[in-house]
Amino acid sequence: MANGSMSVQNKQGEIRKKIIQNDLLDTVIALPKELFYTTSIPACIWIFAKGKETDKYRDRPKETLFIDAREHYKSIDKTQNTLKKEHIDKIANKVRAYRGEETAGEYEDEKGFCKITTTQEIAENNYIITPGRYVGIKENNEDDIPYDIKMEKLTSELREQFKKSNQLQKQIETNLERLGF
Numbered sequence: 001m002a003n004g005s006m007s008v009q010n011k012q013g014e015i016r017k018k019i020i021q022n023d024l025l026d027t028v029i030a031l032p033k034e035l036f037y038t039t040s041i042p043a044c045i046w047i048f049a050k051g052k053e054t055d056k057y058r059d060r061p062k063e064t065l066f067i068d069a070r071e072h073y074k075s076i077d078k079t080q081n082t083l084k085k086e087h088i089d090k091i092a093n094k095v096r097a098y099r100g101e102e103t104a105g106e107y108e109d110e111k112g113f114c115k116i117t118t119t120q121e122i123a124e125n126n127y128i129i130t131p132g133r134y135v136g137i138k139e140n141n142e143d144d145i146p147y148d149i150k151m152e153k154l155t156s157e158l159r160e161q162f163k164k165s166n167q168l169q170k171q172i173e174t175n176l177e178r179l180g181f
Contacts, residue, residue: 112138
């Protein structure tokens with residue numbers, strides 16, 4: 001489905017509300033953009049389950065799994081992306097773990113990628129089911145350098161680059177003068 005189906009508030013919003021209130025929505029997966037040849041817009045997958053407490057998987061009434069897979073793709077070219085096997089496996093394994101399939105291991109929320117949310121929380125968010133709203137933003141712990149120290153170092157490097165730039169500009173002007181320009 002188009003991503004607008006997750007948040008638009010017209011008739012689609014009413015349909016979405018009824019789906020949530022009747023506890024039919026099991027999983028929502030936001031896909032990367034440019035997966036399809038006919039359109040560059042991102043799409044989403046809605047997985048429905050009737051009787052979440054009576055199917056062959058774990059009891060999960062009033063729960064919905066959100067997966068934000070928008071950043072999980074391989075770029076083929078400027079206008080086309082693809083899901084590689086490892087991307088599909090990661091998504092599928094999270095769904096299996098959420099359902100309680102024994103082969104999938106224990107489910108765990110992953111900030112920025114997936115989260116189990118209650119229908120109450122979805123209702124509090126006006127029945128908007130955009131995964132990014134629930135999974136949050138992945139923490140970026142590239143380094144443990146304090147902000148002040150990092151900024152001091154970067155500012156010093158920037159000043160050095162400015163000095164070098166000025167020297168190069170003077171050298172270019174000198175060379176142009178030698179050439180008669």
